[in-house]
Amino acid sequence: MLPRLAWRNLWRQRTRTLILLSAITFSYALLLISMGIGDDSHQQMLDSAVEGAGGDVLVHRAGYWETLAADLVLSDGAAIRERATEVEGVAHAIPRIRMPALLSTSSGARAVELLGVDPPMEEALADVHEHLVRGERLDETGLESPILLGIRVAEELEVDVGGRVVLTASGWDGELTRALFRVAGVLESGIKEMDEGLAYTTLQATWSALGNPGTVTQVGVLIQPGASVEEVAGRLEEVLRGVDGPVEVLTWQEAVPEMVGFIETDDAFLYIYAAVMFVVVAFAIANTFLVAVNERIREFGLLTALGLRGRRVGLLVLAETAVLTLVSMAIGLAVALAGHFAIAHWGIPISLWGVDEMELAGIDFSEMVMRSRVTVSKWVVASIAVMVTTVGSASFAALKAARLVPAEAMRFYE
């Protein structure tokens, strides 16, 4: 009976109920949509971070990641890769050489990060060849020391497919080494750091230039869906102990702390705004129900005089709030889901906001398209929080109604 009575009471003051309803609906839908967009952007940022770092879990010689020093290397990449692949929860293990180097031609010199990769293995993380605008894939070219250059690098060195570049790098022993490479292809990704500062070659070509075949700087591990990054990292640490000297095993969170820092800060701000918005809404609700109770003092008095217990009168007020909130949330959820699907489907490129460049934690996001993603647990928590806030804010009015003394209430007139 209570909900029906509550429902009818709500519609006695239609305008007031509609105003409250739209306030709750608006704030709730806004919160869900903001969370949807935020979670998706953050996921994209994390994906880029994982891609940029080289995997979900990274294996290096101890101390390498902080210094990126060319002398801190894994001398037997193949052995590490083999052991890692056998670990539970590991999907792929990808050996890789990263090395700062100077590329030069007769027209100039350019500092780049040289990545020596195994192209088929690398595809599990990201296939760099999808950005190829000219030339051939590393694993299809017939060239002996092939290299792929970012388009800006190629332009600056005034070199194109088939041309020669000289690589200068300090080798494994710190000695400066120079080697000749042939340009197999040119990459254009729109991602600044790739176009302006990356060069790809094969592991084989790197080894023939720098010596010490088998040496890599990193083995990037991709985990199986559903596996826990921390657990896989723990197991890897266990298995790799003593295989090839001291190694470090880092989760991507440990490897890109700046990105994690941004995401956590961004989330914190979203929650601050959501909290204040709901304080404003809660005030309006508390207000309205206080007034509603005052207006209906005689009615409540009558109900108590007829034998309704004070507690139940209070519950009636809470039931009215609960019904109002549930209706608002149902509409809000529908609005939020519509917004979610629309944004997820069409996406909002950040260039739409007039931003051509965006960089975060050293990773370029200029091409990012904001979409939406539903994290069910977060939506559930947010919904409970909204329910608790709204019903809680009416509790004072409910208490007041519950404590009415029938005789006094009946005597009261305007």
Add this chain to the structure above:
Amino acid sequence: MNEEAVVSDPVIRAEGVTKVYRQGELEVHALRGVDVQVGAGEFSALAGPSGCGKTTLLNLIGALDAPTSDQLEVAGRDVTRLARGEAAEFRLDHVGFVFQAFNLVPVLTAFENAEFTLLLRGASPAERRGIVEPLLRRVGLEGMFDRKPHELSGGQQQRVAVVRALATSPSIVLADEPTANLDSTASAGLLDLMLELNQELGTTFLFATHDELVLDRARRVVKMLDGRVDADVWD
């Protein structure tokens, strides 16, 4: 006694006034052709059972509502077709009101309530003080100027309303059941006061009531029944 009284220099001249309310599909004939004239300086009452149309007639005279048909002149002015703003201006200039309850603004003091109509007319503070203060003293509210309505008794509140009604020197004061919420002592006091003011200032008073205390004092009682004038009794 039933013939129409001849009034010289009437403040109110009503001829065949009708008023029809619509309540959904239903037509309610509140007034079915009222002919009445009220002269300056009268202290008169409209009487009759509930639903006889006395409040409706009072509202029409006060331009709170518009008649459905025919002639109604108050203070020489046709009040049958006034726009909202014009009606408010007309009331401010020519009519004083005393209602049954809720006469006063709860957040304003006795003095502020009393001077309210003068304030609306744009009178200066000195002017307002000069008019309202003697009147408030006259009605026995000396020393209560700064009280809020809830700090005054029902009779005192009605006296403030009387002062407000008289402050603008209106052509007529309309009082709809002004004693309904008062005990008999307070009622008698209020009515005696109004009668004295009627004699002192010459202001026309028209009541709508079925309170015997009012009818006793009224010098003319217009009895109404079913939206028509049933009898017009002069003392």
Add this chain to the structure above:
Amino acid sequence: MNLPVRLGIRNLARNRWRSALTLGGVAAAVALMVWTVAFVDGWLDLMVRGATAVETGQVQIHTRAYADQPRVYRSFPVDDALLDGLERLPEVEAATPRVKLAGLVGNERTSQVARLNGVDPRREAAATVVAEGIAEGRWLGADPAPLPAPREVVVGRGLARQLRIGIGDELVVFLEAADGSLGNDLLEVVGILETGNSAVDRSAAYIHIGDAQWIAALDGEIHEIAIRTADPEGAPAAAQAVSGALRQLLTTSPDEAGSGSGTAATENQGQPVGQDPLVVRPWQEILPGLNQILSISRESYVIMYLMVYLVAAMGILNTQRMSAQERRREFGVLVAVGLAPRRLLRILLVEALVVGVLGSVLGGVLGGGISWWHTVAGLDLSVFTDQGGFSYMGVVFEGRIFARMSVAALVEPMAVMLLVAVVSGLWPAWVASRVEPAPTIAGRT
């Protein structure tokens, strides 16, 4: 006090709970916006400062060709007279000449790609805040130590970490010189930088300008003059002034000044063949991405206002509507005694305005207080994230972020709220002013 204001304030006081809750909602919204504006202002300041103050400066001068594509040989001559002349401009606080080189620095163990800035230590410290970023050791000495002592170098923290070097360690620099030869020299680390600018901290090294010119075979020539202006916002105007002054100063010198701000037509007047004209650009042109982010962040205030104030507006609307409904008999009497509907409307609007004013003041005090606290003491980012900070647009945000409390940050949200209060009071006031006195007084509504 006039009647509407008196009525408004007294009606608020009459219904304390309702007023407290309404004002609370309005104040929370205003406080949030004050804090948002102050915080974003502080944040943007930090970003502009991080991006320009450390290295870029607010205005830069290059040769046209270098501005298009930096090359070690695209240099121009400079002398103290020119720099002093620029510094005499009212818009210019300091000017610093630079040789900009890229090369490998390292030791027998390892090497890294670094950006080498050859600078005049005194002028660089005056024009940028780089010297304040010294975390260990010291800034470059005013005069380079005489040969054969190793040349002084100050490196970024990231570079030092990657090379595993500290104060007193030696480094070898290796790079391509202007004449196409390979230049190299021996350097000794005298200082380590932590500036908050990721680019500098990760990969920059500073050496004496003379040393840089010697390594790169640039006799007396430089690549860039970086200028510090009084106000970063005024950089475009300062660039115009600098451009004009350059033309004057260079009448005796072989160079000719041009402006970077799209006035290419003025560049080549009387230009000797082969001589590259100079371009003057404000940071907004040099770092267009940052400039966009700044303007977007400012525009995003509008969206914030829209969302936060819309909810607050609904609260005001609701309260005003309720309040009017409760008092409809009172209004009926007032209209009956001659209060014109239009005047009643005005009274009710003033009441809404009073709610807005009081709520704004309350919110201003609350938001202003919190913002002031964050302006003075800063907001510790580690409250939000265990990582302690992050980097964004090349600027490191770490530890405490300081808001910037300003009159505008305080007044704007309050003023907008006043407008919102009146607008949201409009409908309830309109409905209430349409009161029909007769039935209302009779209690028939």
